[in-house]
Amino acid sequence: MIGEERYPHLFSPLDLGFTTIKNRAIMGSMHTGLEEAENGFERMAEYFAERARGGVGMIITGGISPNEEGGFGAKLATADEARQHRIVTDAVRAADPDVKICLQILHGGPLAFAEHAVAPSAVKSRISPTMPTALDEAGIEKQLSDFASCASRAKEAGYDGVEIIGSAGYLLSTFLVEKTNQRTDRWGGCYENRMRFPVEVVRRVREAVGEEFIVIFRIAAMDMLQGGMSWDEVVQLGKAIEEVGASIISTHFTWHESAVPTISTRVPRAAFARVTGRLSKELGIPTITSNRINMPDVAENVLAEGHADLVSMARPMLADSEFVKKAREGREDEINTCIACNQACLDHTFTGREVSCLVNPRACHETLLKYEPTTAPKRIAVVGAGPAGLGFATVAAQRGHTVTLFDSASEIGGQFNLAKRVPGKEEFYETLRYYARMIEVLNIDLQLNTRATATQLHDSNFDQIVIATGVEPRIPELEGIDHPMVINYIDAIMGHKPVGKKVAIMGAGGIGFDVAEVILHKGTSAALDINVFAREWGIDFERHPRGGVTGVEPVVEKADREVFLLQRKSTRIGRELGKTTGWTHRMALARRDVKMINGVDYQKIDDDGLHITIDGKSQLLEVDTVVVCAGQLPLRALYDELQGRHPNVSLVGGAYEAVELDAKQAINQSSYLAAAV
Numbered sequence: 001m002i003g004e005e006r007y008p009h010l011f012s013p014l015d016l017g018f019t020t021i022k023n024r025a026i027m028g029s030m031h032t033g034l035e036e037a038e039n040g041f042e043r044m045a046e047y048f049a050e051r052a053r054g055g056v057g058m059i060i061t062g063g064i065s066p067n068e069e070g071g072f073g074a075k076l077a078t079a080d081e082a083r084q085h086r087i088v089t090d091a092v093r094a095a096d097p098d099v100k101i102c103l104q105i106l107h108g109g110p111l112a113f114a115e116h117a118v119a120p121s122a123v124k125s126r127i128s129p130t131m132p133t134a135l136d137e138a139g140i141e142k143q144l145s146d147f148a149s150c151a152s153r154a155k156e157a158g159y160d161g162v163e164i165i166g167s168a169g170y171l172l173s174t175f176l177v178e179k180t181n182q183r184t185d186r187w188g189g190c191y192e193n194r195m196r197f198p199v200e201v202v203r204r205v206r207e208a209v210g211e212e213f214i215v216i217f218r219i220a221a222m223d224m225l226q227g228g229m230s231w232d233e234v235v236q237l238g239k240a241i242e243e244v245g246a247s248i249i250s251t252h253f254t255w256h257e258s259a260v261p262t263i264s265t266r267v268p269r270a271a272f273a274r275v276t277g278r279l280s281k282e283l284g285i286p287t288i289t290s291n292r293i294n295m296p297d298v299a300e301n302v303l304a305e306g307h308a309d310l311v312s313m314a315r316p317m318l319a320d321s322e323f324v325k326k327a328r329e330g331r332e333d334e335i336n337t338c339i340a341c342n343q344a345c346l347d348h349t350f351t352g353r354e355v356s357c358l359v360n361p362r363a364c365h366e367t368l369l370k371y372e373p374t375t376a377p378k379r380i381a382v383v384g385a386g387p388a389g390l391g392f393a394t395v396a397a398q399r400g401h402t403v404t405l406f407d408s409a410s411e412i413g414g415q416f417n418l419a420k421r422v423p424g425k426e427e428f429y430e431t432l433r434y435y436a437r438m439i440e441v442l443n444i445d446l447q448l449n450t451r452a453t454a455t456q457l458h459d460s461n462f463d464q465i466v467i468a469t470g471v472e473p474r475i476p477e478l479e480g481i482d483h484p485m486v487i488n489y490i491d492a493i494m495g496h497k498p499v500g501k502k503v504a505i506m507g508a509g510g511i512g513f514d515v516a517e518v519i520l521h522k523g524t525s526a527a528l529d530i531n532v533f534a535r536e537w538g539i540d541f542e543r544h545p546r547g548g549v550t551g552v553e554p555v556v557e558k559a560d561r562e563v564f565l566l567q568r569k570s571t572r573i574g575r576e577l578g579k580t581t582g583w584t585h586r587m588a589l590a591r592r593d594v595k596m597i598n599g600v601d602y603q604k605i606d607d608d609g610l611h612i613t614i615d616g617k618s619q620l621l622e623v624d625t626v627v628v629c630a631g632q633l634p635l636r637a638l639y640d641e642l643q644g645r646h647p648n649v650s651l652v653g654g655a656y657e658a659v660e661l662d663a664k665q666a667i668n669q670s671s672y673l674a675a676a677v
């Protein structure tokens, strides 16, 4: 196979002695919400089986608790629960008997949703509402025994192994750190004592499952906490875990509490692999690296440089279940790349919603959203090649319909063409590459620079017309809104009009934040340069102080501009941004001295600037540019014109509903429509 020549490391098997992993690509653990959903095991079975058919070497499930107190819902402790997991392991085995599947054992400790959450000490996490109960000796013994029996149940359920999560602020990691472990008995105090619990967990698990079972331990190789683990402590723990029988060490780079982005699209690809590399040199067992490894060449480079033995990709497997198969067949340009937006995956996980994927709405919905070949092929016109139009056109064509895709612009992408220009959102280029390639592969007739008219569409005898004409910026009614200093966000992001030195941004939604990032940007994007990233977020990869960050001051460069980011609501600015990424956007702008003002009443714009009132008090912002980022209005004139002229006209994306519309909804809605047409 061509891919095996191109990616020799990725496609070489890994011999663990008692078993072999067929390639180095692992589907990493991701809680999807299916664990607790109705028919969740059946849905999980298909979700994992599809990835097994897609060529991955080993799958690690979402986190499952060993007991009630450690949980977020799902647990594995009883024979009945083990029987349910059989549905998953049987499906994966049927899909490909060579693919390994391991259960992740996740004991949430102080982060668990359980009423009686437990921890080494009664220290509440800043991100959890629950004060955990400090474990007594009997409680510790119970946790150890529950870990061991959960692993035994996993074996009984047909798993090839378990991964024990020892990072992220969950139970095991809270034993390691002084701030969360204030015990004075043999489970706390000196580091040897603080290590005792995680090491004992692995020892008991190995004892329970015997030699021929994969035991992976996930370690926080750089926990990104001020005062977190030192490098020596990481190495000491890794060696002790190896000693008591782990098969593989998997590296993780965060606690959920840490103030450094480690997985979002702002993070350079494979940013943390070299930390794994340093740990690999200290250990005698294989290692797994992860985080922002989203294309086969990135994975291959990490392996070729010897940073790790295996590469874990969780979100990329949501985005494209055939990632590995496509790489193997030399079709990597057909991979639907994970853009690390978190919008449909982790943002959903952390707000209690079922997970999916912005670029692939089928993820975790395999049994509900099916792209079956059509038995009645149609000629379909799609007007608008933005996210909604592209989503519809590709799914409809894949199902066997003949699709013509019109756009008045000279390139596909619509609003994606704005997003890709925002520093830190360069991954959108990959989505555009994917769609451009799928247009070729699926023989979609692409008509760019073509403003399709109602008459032309009507006369062409299409069986169905899909209007995905998108949105236009909303321009609020305000005295002076037509002043020359006022520009819209498209002109600001595309650089079509000059932006001055003192700027007011009207509207603090996702686009207002994007505009601020664009106009304050200076130098190379941190997402493209690991040194810039490390400087901006205060990480010292070389010296590895405690947590990688202790005592390191972030240093940001910014364009010479003063920026005000304004909204009328009195709520916190940026509150509506993604749960897992919003804080990074707010922090990035705060570090660039953006003045964020809420509760604003706009009065007028004139030569002096923007006049506003706050709490009834008048203020003048002496700005030379006002950028309007006040949301969008739907563009549906063509749809209205076609009413009564064509029997099958559908509306999708922003043209259907502009309020709160984003690419996630646009692609989701259009994919469901295309699956049914």
Ligand code: NAP
Residues within 6 Å of the ligand: 343, 474, 476, 477, 506, 507, 508, 509, 510, 511, 512, 514, 566, 567, 568, 569, 576, 577, 578, 629, 630, 631, 632, 659, 660, 661, 662, 663
């Ligand atoms: P948006 O999120 O709806 O924000 C619009 C902003 O304009 C709000 O701050 C709103 O706040 C203000 N506004 C609304 N009507 C106004 C009026 N008449 N006069 C003055 N201000 C007004 O829209 P967006 O920022 O254009 O984003 C569009 C969509 O793309 C959203 O769904 C967004 O989530 C998505 N997006 C997401 C990201 C991301 O990173 N996840 C990035 C870009 C865009 P007030 O009414 O309080 O002033």
Ligand code: SF4
Residues within 6 Å of the ligand: 315, 316, 318, 319, 337, 338, 339, 340, 341, 342, 343, 344, 345, 346, 356, 357, 358, 359, 360
């Ligand atoms: Fe990746 Fe975004 Fe899809 Fe999550 S939603 S898997 S981050 S593309």
